[in-house]
Amino acid sequence: MSALQPPSKPQGVLYLGIDLGTSRTSVSASNGVRETIASYVGYPKDVVARKLLHKDVLFGDEALEKRLSLDFYRPLGHGVIKSGEGGDRNLKAAADLIGEIIRRARPRADELVYAVIGAPAQAQIHSKKAILDAARQHVHSAMICSEPFSVAYGLDMLDDTLVIDIGAGTTDFCRMRGTMPEDADQVTNTFAGDHVDEELARAIRAKYPDAQFTTRMIKQIKEKHSGVADQMLPVVVQLPVKGKPTSFDITNEIRMACRSIVPPMVDALTELIGNFDPEFQERLKNRVLLGGGGSMIKGLDVELERQMQERLGGGKVLRVEEPIYGGANGALKIAHDMPAEFWEQLR
Amino acid sequence: MSFQTGGSFGGSPKDLFTPAQIQHLMRVEFDRAQRYRYPLVMLVIGVDRLAQLQDLYGAEVKDEIQRGVAGVLRTSTRASDSLGYLIDDKIVVLVPHTPSSGAAVVARRVIESVRNLRFDCDGRTTRVTVSIGGAHNNRKGELAFGTLLEVAEAGLRVAREGGGNRYVHSDLYEFFERKRSQEAARIPPPLPSTPGGEVALGALGDRIRELFGLGQGDDDLLGRIQREVVASALREVHEQVRRTLPSETREQAERIELLERRIATLSESLGMTEAELRRVLAQRPTDSGVASAYKNVQGLSAAAVQAELKKALMSKIFEANVELQRQLSAQPKSPS
Numbered sequence: 225m226s227a228l229q230p231p232s233k234p235q236g237v238l239y240l241g242i243d244l245g246t247s248r249t250s251v252s253a254s255n256g257v258r259e260t261i262a263s264y265v266g267y268p269k270d271v272v273a274r275k276l277l278h279k280d281v282l283f284g285d286e287a288l289e290k291r292l293s294l295d296f297y298r299p300l301g302h303g304v305i306k307s308g309e310g311g312d313r314n315l316k317a318a319a320d321l322i323g324e325i326i327r328r329a330r331p332r333a334d335e336l337v338y339a340v341i342g343a344p345a346q347a348q349i350h351s352k353k354a355i356l357d358a359a360r361q362h363v364h365s366a367m368i369c370s371e372p373f374s375v376a377y378g379l380d381m382l383d384d385t386l387v388i389d390i391g392a393g394t395t396d397f398c399r400m401r402g403t404m405p406e407d408a409d410q411v412t413n414t415f416a417g418d419h420v421d422e423e424l425a426r427a428i429r430a431k432y433p434d435a436q437f438t439t440r441m442i443k444q445i446k447e448k449h450s451g452v453a454d455q456m457l458p459v460v461v462q463l464p465v466k467g468k469p470t471s472f473d474i475t476n477e478i479r480m481a482c483r484s485i486v487p488p489m490v491d492a493l494t495e496l497i498g499n500f501d502p503e504f505q506e507r508l509k510n511r512v513l514l515g516g517g518g519s520m521i522k523g524l525d526v527e528l529e530r531q532m533q534e535r536l537g538g539g540k541v542l543r544v545e546e547p548i549y550g551g552a553n554g555a556l557k558i559a560h561d562m563p564a565e566f567w568e569q570l571r
Numbered sequence: 572m573s574f575q576t577g578g579s580f581g582g583s584p585k586d587l588f589t590p591a592q593i594q595h596l597m598r599v600e601f602d603r604a605q606r607y608r609y610p611l612v613m614l615v616i617g618v619d620r621l622a623q624l625q626d627l628y629g630a631e632v633k634d635e636i637q638r639g640v641a642g643v644l645r646t647s648t649r650a651s652d653s654l655g656y657l658i659d660d661k662i663v664v665l666v667p668h669t670p671s672s673g674a675a676v677v678a679r680r681v682i683e684s685v686r687n688l689r690f691d692c693d694g695r696t697t698r699v700t701v702s703i704g705g706a707h708n709n710r711k712g713e714l715a716f717g718t719l720l721e722v723a724e725a726g727l728r729v730a731r732e733g734g735g736n737r738y739v740h741s742d743l744y745e746f747f748e749r750k751r752s753q754e755a756a757r758i759p760p761p762l763p764s765t766p767g768g769e770v771a772l773g774a775l776g777d778r779i780r781e782l783f784g785l786g787q788g789d790d791d792l793l794g795r796i797q798r799e800v801v802a803s804a805l806r807e808v809h810e811q812v813r814r815t816l817p818s819e820t821r822e823q824a825e826r827i828e829l830l831e832r833r834i835a836t837l838s839e840s841l842g843m844t845e846a847e848l849r850r851v852l853a854q855r856p857t858d859s860g861v862a863s864a865y866k867n868v869q870g871l872s873a874a875a876v877q878a879e880l881k882k883a884l885m886s887k888i889f890e891a892n893v894e895l896q897r898q899l900s901a902q903p904k905s906p907s
Contacts (some may be wrong), residue, residue: 235862235866236865237863237866238863239863239865253861254863254865255860255861255863255864256861257861330858330861331860331863332859332862333860335860335863338868352895353895353898353899356892356895356896357899367888367889368891368892368895369891377881380876380877382877382884403880403887404883404884404888558888560865561870561871561875562868562870562871562889563868563870563871566885566889569889570893570896
């Protein structure tokens with residue numbers, strides 16, 4: 225599909241910073257609009273469903289709610305557009321998702337739309353191309369940049385900082401050292417939100433074999449009760465057992481599931497700190513920036529510091545103020561700071 | 572055939588046929604057209620606001636205007652066409668061997684020509700316009716001469732009510748035809764005035780004389796009996812009409828019911844269509860959006876924190892994206 229045609233007489237420039245995540249897609253715009261939607265896309269299965277839903281495509285929680293009537297897609301896996309079987313449909317769903325998040329930014333018809341989209345730190349080139357191709361259908365000019373880099377850029381922490389961006393599909397690590405991060409400065413692993421969900425489901429299934437639940441229910445439980453502290457309020461949830469709501473204490477299960485991502489995180493930190501300039505390693509350890517939806521796990525910063533103390537002899541972890549919009553805000557700032565001629569050349 | 576030339580029927584001051592003459596001629600022409608199946612057009616023409624002009628400027632001006640219009644009609648029509656006056660100063664033109672489309676052409680020509688006429692009224696130049704109603708015999712089913720005339724006159728009324736200076740073909744043949752047949756059924760013509768009525772009444776008198784043994788001196792009694800018989804016959808006719816009316820009314824009611832059902836179905840379809848249109852309209856991106864804070868591309872301010880570093884970073888991001896776009900452009904297009 226060709227790129228969006230510019231308005232005949234542009235009356236302004238709308239910058240967009242987009243965080244295209246596996247679980248949530250967020251946008252921050254230069255008109256003050258900030259929006260986030262769950263990264264779900266659904267198309268009515270047949271004419272009957274279409275007539276009932278009165279829509280050709282549904283997004284976010286609405287798509288999730290009506291998923292039984294829909295061809296349902298979660299187009300992003302591990303932070304990139306899924307390929308392989310159904311790749312074309314995932315690509316279309318991703319393009320529609322990007323279109324929707326841009327529409328929710330409420331651009332005026334007479335404005336040029338320039339967007340910076342955050343991609344996982346080590347996204348493969350074909351994944352970046354797929355994202356860019358999908359975005360170009362809806363904006364006049366688009367750029368891709370590393371998600372953790374955009375988080376750091378948004379906070380002006382460009383040197384001697386270690387950024388951890390915990391998403392649903394991936395956790396990205398990026399070492400900022402006063403220059404553009406290279407491959408050696410970035411690590412991505414898949415011990416992220418989805419991994420916590422899987423661990424929690426496995427643990428509940430092992431302890432309470434009769435409990436019935438879905439991945440979505442597990443995700444909701446995690447978002448409400450996640451925590452890694454030794455002392456935390458008991459987590460008692462109601463799950464059906466053969467149709468009857470039954471209470472289950474899953475305090476330990478949720479703690480262990482959330483903690484399961486910490487050791488791989490410390491591994492990645494150790495790798496990035498260990499091969500950094502020895503003179504600056506101490507400074508880097510004390511400027512670990514925790515962002516992304518996963519940073520909302522209660523006590524995660526303290527637990528990370530504790531494990532860093534054990535393995536690295538110390539460290540200081542800071543939380544991003546707005547975990548949901550940290551990436552989008554940074555991408556917006558990059559879009560704003562990008563010179564005009566660069567945008568023009570990419571149109 | 573040129574009936575209007577040379578004032579041969581000279582009863583009209585404008586050298587046109589009188590109402591009786593023109594009606595007779597038209598009826599003959601109409602009957603011939605119906606018999607030999609050739610097209611025929613009738614135009615009834617009236618000068619707009621002629622009465623007001625007469626009130627303002629007098630009867631002489633009115634006559635002058637009528638003469639002027641008649642002159643236009645003579646030059647705008649063929650020698651074989653019949654022109655005459657009807658009551659109320661209307662002029663009628665019968666144009667044989669002309670299809671219905673030809674009526675509009677003739678009418679437009681007349682309207683245009685009359686509009687170009689100038690009349691002197693008390694030292695002031697005045698223009699007039701005409702309205703024209705048309706009718707033709709090119710249709711299936713029964714068509715009486717009276718219907719043709721009524722359709723043309725109805726067209727003239729509509730043209731005048733619409734402001735004048737126009738031609739209207741009302742197309743109300745069915746309406747007038749039905750009206751005529753209903754009137755014919757409801758009001759039987761009095762026996763003496765109908766063709767052969769006198770003969771029938773004479774035969775009735777003879778029969779009454781024979782039945783009641785009346786002589787020559789019993790004319791009063793004969794008259795009374797005749798009136799009674801005629802009245803009785805009329806009552807019988809009315810009774811028959813009264814009996815047939817309900818079935819006709821029922822038939823009409825059924826038609827009305829059928830039409831109402833059709834209207835209901837169409838209304839339902841219309842409602843569904845409107846609902847669908849509203850849905851489509853609701854899906855249209857009617858939101859005008861929120862204006863950006865920036866009218867131009869901003870770029871990095873020199874006063875920004877770590878401006879030089881950020882500038883270098885922007886260049887790096889840009890270069891990486893240029894390379895990405897180059898690869899994107901280079902990859903083969905998918906068949907879709």
